[in-house]
Amino acid sequence: MIELVVNHVLDAIGKLVQQFKGKPKIEAFLSAFIEQIQELEEVFYQLATERGIDGEGAQLDGLGSIVGEARQGRSDVLYRAAILKRIGINISAATTEDVLEIMTLFDPDTYELIEYQPATFWVRKASGTTNPLEFLALLQGIKSSGVKVGFQYAEVDEDNVFSFASGDVEETSTTQGFADDAETTGGYWSDVVE
Numbered sequence: 001m002i003e004l005v006v007n008h009v010l011d012a013i014g015k016l017v018q019q020f021k022g023k024p025k026i027e028a029f030l031s032a033f034i035e036q037i038q039e040l041e042e043v044f045y046q047l048a049t050e051r052g053i054d055g056e057g058a059q060l061d062g063l064g065s066i067v068g069e070a071r072q073g074r075s076d077v078l079y080r081a082a083i084l085k086r087i088g089i090n091i092s093a094a095t096t097e098d099v100l101e102i103m104t105l106f107d108p109d110t111y112e113l114i115e116y117q118p119a120t121f122w123v124r125k126a127s128g129t130t131n132p133l134e135f136l137a138l139l140q141g142i143k144s145s146g147v148k149v150g151f152q153y154a155e156v157d158e159d160n161v162f163s164f165a166s167g168d169v170e171e172t173s174t175t176q177g178f179a180d181d182a183e184t185t186g187g188y189w190s191d192v193v194e
Contacts, residue, residue: 060080067083103123103138
């Protein structure tokens with residue numbers, strides 16, 4: 001944490017060797033220089049604390065314009081998150097780790113990245129999503145050119161997504177398989193956008 005030094009002048013005068021302490025002309029001469037350092041301290045402190053991603057309003061607008069993310073009417077909280085995502089996209093090398101980290105910035109959930117040859121990957125989200133097209137747009141912004149991307153999601157949690165038995169042994173599930181004669185609904189299908 002950066003701390004503001006509030007009075008460089010008193011610190012400098014206090015550090016004078018004993019023979020110069022209490023000499024008004026020497027202290028005045030020293031103060032004239034150190035007051036300029038105090039001004040710089042305050043400017044640098046303001047730059048360090050008020051111009052970062054924790055800023056508000058016009059300060060966020062300035063950061064957004066630097067990284068290429070327009071405000072689009074978003075509140076400071078939503079815009080701050082969008083700027084962080086844009087920074088992640090801008091510096092991404094499109095590695096598996098980069099993609100998953102940026103997706104987590106977008107929505108702190110669990111994702112699975114599946115790579116296919118040639119030059120294709122799919123991201124699977126463990127639980128429901130409210131805006132799959134926005135997720136897909138984010139993935140398309142992260143990926144390298146020439147790479148195909150898809151996003152698989154379900155609008156229900158993973159315990160209710162349709163699935164087959166995990167092996168040769170029959171498994172009974174009233175929530176994940178096909179509906180049975182007891183009038184169960186069975187599992188819900190997932191969807192894909194690409």
